[in-house]
Amino acid sequence: MSEFDAIVVGGGPAGSSAAMRLASAGHNVLLVEKADPPGSKNVSGGVLWGNDLEAVIPDWQKTAPVERYVKAKGVGFLTKESNIGLEFRSGLFDKNRAGHMVLRAKLDQWLVKKAKDMGAMVATGVTVDRVAFDKGKAIGVEQDGDIITSDCVILAEGANPRVAIDSGLREPLNDKDVAIGVKEVIKLSEKTVNERFNLRDKEGFAGEYVLGFLPDQVEAGGFLYTNKDTISAGVVISMKHLRENDRTYSFDIIEQFLEHPAIAPLVDGGSVEEYSAHMVQEGGIERVPKLYGNGYMIAGDAAGFSFSNGLVLQGMNYAIASGIAAADTFIEAKKGSGVSEESLAGYRKRLLDSYVLKDLYNFRGIDEVTWGRLPHRAMPNALEHIMKGLFIEQGVPKKHLYQLMTEALGESGIRTSEAVLEGYRMLRRM
Amino acid sequence: MALHLVVLIKVVPDGKEVFVDPVTFTLNRSMATNIINPADENALEAALQIKDKMDAKITVMTMAPPFAEPFLMECMSRGADEAVLISDRAVAGSDTYPTSLTVAAAIRKMGDVDIVFAGEKTSDSSTGHVGPGVAEFIGAELASYSRKVTYEDGYVIAERELENGVEEVRIPTPAVVTILTDSNDPRRATLRKKIDAMKKGIITWSLADINIPADWVGLRSSPTVVKKMLPFPRKDRKAEKIEKDKIPELIDNLVKAGVIKLEAE
Ligand SMILES: Cc1cc2nc3c(=O)[nH]c(=O)nc-3n(C[C@H](O)[C@H](O)[C@H](O)COP(=O)(O)OP(=O)(O)OC[C@H]3O[C@@H](n4cnc5c(N)ncnc54)[C@H](O)[C@@H]3O)c2cc1C
Numbered sequence: 001m002s003e004f005d006a007i008v009v010g011g012g013p014a015g016s017s018a019a020m021r022l023a024s025a026g027h028n029v030l031l032v033e034k035a036d037p038p039g040s041k042n043v044s045g046g047v048l049w050g051n052d053l054e055a056v057i058p059d060w061q062k063t064a065p066v067e068r069y070v071k072a073k074g075v076g077f078l079t080k081e082s083n084i085g086l087e088f089r090s091g092l093f094d095k096n097r098a099g100h101m102v103l104r105a106k107l108d109q110w111l112v113k114k115a116k117d118m119g120a121m122v123a124t125g126v127t128v129d130r131v132a133f134d135k136g137k138a139i140g141v142e143q144d145g146d147i148i149t150s151d152c153v154i155l156a157e158g159a160n161p162r163v164a165i166d167s168g169l170r171e172p173l174n175d176k177d178v179a180i181g182v183k184e185v186i187k188l189s190e191k192t193v194n195e196r197f198n199l200r201d202k203e204g205f206a207g208e209y210v211l212g213f214l215p216d217q218v219e220a221g222g223f224l225y226t227n228k229d230t231i232s233a234g235v236v237i238s239m240k241h242l243r244e245n246d247r248t249y250s251f252d253i254i255e256q257f258l259e260h261p262a263i264a265p266l267v268d269g270g271s272v273e274e275y276s277a278h279m280v281q282e283g284g285i286e287r288v289p290k291l292y293g294n295g296y297m298i299a300g301d302a303a304g305f306s307f308s309n310g311l312v313l314q315g316m317n318y319a320i321a322s323g324i325a326a327a328d329t330f331i332e333a334k335k336g337s338g339v340s341e342e343s344l345a346g347y348r349k350r351l352l353d354s355y356v357l358k359d360l361y362n363f364r365g366i367d368e369v370t371w372g373r374l375p376h377r378a379m380p381n382a383l384e385h386i387m388k389g390l391f392i393e394q395g396v397p398k399k400h401l402y403q404l405m406t407e408a409l410g411e412s413g414i415r416t417s418e419a420v421l422e423g424y425r426m427l428r429r430m
Numbered sequence: 431m432a433l434h435l436v437v438l439i440k441v442v443p444d445g446k447e448v449f450v451d452p453v454t455f456t457l458n459r460s461m462a463t464n465i466i467n468p469a470d471e472n473a474l475e476a477a478l479q480i481k482d483k484m485d486a487k488i489t490v491m492t493m494a495p496p497f498a499e500p501f502l503m504e505c506m507s508r509g510a511d512e513a514v515l516i517s518d519r520a521v522a523g524s525d526t527y528p529t530s531l532t533v534a535a536a537i538r539k540m541g542d543v544d545i546v547f548a549g550e551k552t553s554d555s556s557t558g559h560v561g562p563g564v565a566e567f568i569g570a571e572l573a574s575y576s577r578k579v580t581y582e583d584g585y586v587i588a589e590r591e592l593e594n595g596v597e598e599v600r601i602p603t604p605a606v607v608t609i610l611t612d613s614n615d616p617r618r619a620t621l622r623k624k625i626d627a628m629k630k631g632i633i634t635w636s637l638a639d640i641n642i643p644a645d646w647v648g649l650r651s652s653p654t655v656v657k658k659m660l661p662f663p664r665k666d667r668k669a670e671k672i673e674k675d676k677i678p679e680l681i682d683n684l685v686k687a688g689v690i691k692l693e694a695e
Pocket of ligand 1: 009010011012013014015032033034035038039041042043046047048049126127128129156157158159162163180181182183234235236278279280299300301302305306313314315316317319
């Protein structure tokens with residue numbers, strides 16, 4: 001007999017959701033989280049998209065520690081002097097709250113507490129070393145030489161999946177598959193946040209930016225999300241580029257972003273409350289490992305379930321959805337023939353039926369177009385050229401838009417044929 | 431028979447986050463998170479090191495409000511076998527005198543205690559009273575300022591660090607030892623022990639459980655009066671930034687100033 005029905009490794013959104021689901025179905029579950037308090041090591045720019053939490057906490061929109069909801073979504077291309085942006089600010093968001101700004105330190109702690117309240121045993125401040133196997137079946141987890149046994153292990157350890165790698169359940173990560181995210185939480189006041197971003201009450205703004213002004217070949221995206229009285233601001237930098245340009249440091253890039261003339265006034269006068277750096281999985285479907293085996297399943301970032309297309313960065317929603325799917329698979333297996341490789345195969349099926357794997361398949365190869373010279377250099381430059389032609393009076397005859405656009409391509413810094421090809425691929429993939 | 435070791439701990443505000451209010455001269459702890467008093471962690475480790483070598487049972491104990499529970503759990507997660515929380519409204523405001531008295535009563539109630547470990551002092555008040563006070567009240571020998579403790583056939587051998595050297599004492603049990611901060615490297619919690627701790631839970635005793643009348647404790651039975659607190663004047667440190675190629679010169683200067691000594695390999 002195992003000590004636990006299930007052991008969940010990691011108390012992020014994926015692990016907590018799995019533990020909540022299992023505990024409320026009456027299973028004896030152990031949730032292990034290395035941070036104490038939970039969430040203190042987790043970084044997230046902070047928009048929780050979707051409503052996946054409803055399945056485990058029906059009233060979460062009212063009770064969870066959420067900061068604001070997305071009322072306006074912005075996308076901006078930054079050049080040295082300009083921000084060419086698009087904003088979707090809509091009443092549609094009021095009826096259908098698509099996204100909520102959260103601070104992970106608060107949210108994760110709350111979720112773990114919920115799991116505990118629902119009956120899970122929670123051990124914080126300990127790091128699991130490995131999955132323990134006996135004759136090819138996962139029989140529990142190993143920590144400091146001890147084995148804690150369970151019928152099933154759910155790995156939800158996040159973007160740096162050491163346990164899965166050290167247990168031989170997935171390949172080590174390549175530079176190409178990860179980006180590095182750096183985030184600051186900047187303290188202002190509720191009133192200042194409302195005024196600067198044109199918001200009321202619980203309304204929030206979520207902006208994503210292409211940092212087209214960076215030196216060398218460095219490619220990075222920036223984000224700016226409003227919390228109640230703070231702003232989450234950060235950058236996501238491709239790891240490959242960080243390594244290739246060993247003079248560029250992540251903290252340097254976040255500074256350049258925050259000092260940009262279009263961004264600086266928004267964060268002016270704020271004090272940095274929190275600073276953190278974390279890995280972001282970017283490998284896409286090609287890098288999703290084998291998701292289950294005899295006695296184990298992998299969920300959330302540890303399984304590579306995240307999505308970024310340069311306009312949004314999502315992972316928490318996939319984490320929650322996959323954590324719940326893993327729990328449901330286990331619950332069903334226990335009711336039926338018991339835990340085996342075959343009975344856990346249902347996990348993959350559930351994910352294929354949901355948006356988790358559908359999105360990953362539909363957007364395969366997206367990293368090739370979101371990281372590249374077209375979005376990161378050519379588009380910002382070309383857009384700036386067009387805007388300049390349209391709006392900055394220079395005392396010369398006006399040009400037609402078409403003329404400006406052809407010129408802009410010339411200004412973009414990449415060859416026209418390359419731009420057209422890349423642009424086509426980009427539209428297809430996005 | 432197994433040795434019975436008792437470790438006394440106190441939950442204190444993290445010293446790095448406490449400061450003296452420059453206006454009211456009181457301690458401002460509002461920003462501080464709680465931790466186990468650092469020397470007490472070393473005391474627990476000293477007890478665990480004895481348990482590593484022989485059959486022993488470790489009881490951790492603290493007199494505190496229930497907020498101390500997670501810290502007792504942490505001690506069990508590192509290897510203590512049981513945890514006792516002495517919690518009673520009446521003890522609020524107690525200074526080191528009624529605290530020692532109460533803790534001693536609890537130890538007497540256990541009956542079979544061989545060695546009591548305590549931190550040499552707490553980081554929040556630094557009196558160093560409780561260990562010696564308990565020794566007095568239970569009538570045990572005391573080895574204070576200890577940095578290493580071993581047990582041998584009814585005797586405790588303690589290395590005491592004094593101002594001008596190290597003294598080794600050998601005292602019979604029951605004994606109390608107070609352990610210096612940083613005298614060892616406290617081990618980390620393990621998952622196995624954490625699970626066991628959660629299953630066991632914490633034993634809570636009230637004053638009635640240890641036969642201490644409520645009017646022996648609390649503010650009114652505490653002789654200490656804090657008259658005033660003063661901020662410690664901050665010394666400006668001399669800081670200088672050194673370029674790579676100046677390092678040999680820096681080493682020369684430090685040797686000349688007698689700060690470091692170079693030894694031939
Ligand atoms: C800068 C940045 C911005 C982001 N912005 C967004 C956003 O706006 N919206 C969004 O949806 N997503 C965003 N993401 C992605 C999102 O953070 C992740 O997809 C999400 O956190 C994944 O959840 P998870 O539960 O799988 O993993 P995590 O949240 O990483 O949780 C894993 C947990 O496991 C613990 N753990 C790890 N190893 C062990 C071990 N061996 N033993 C015990 N515990 C262990 C960790 O401490 C951690 O708490 C962002 C990420 C970054 C880095």
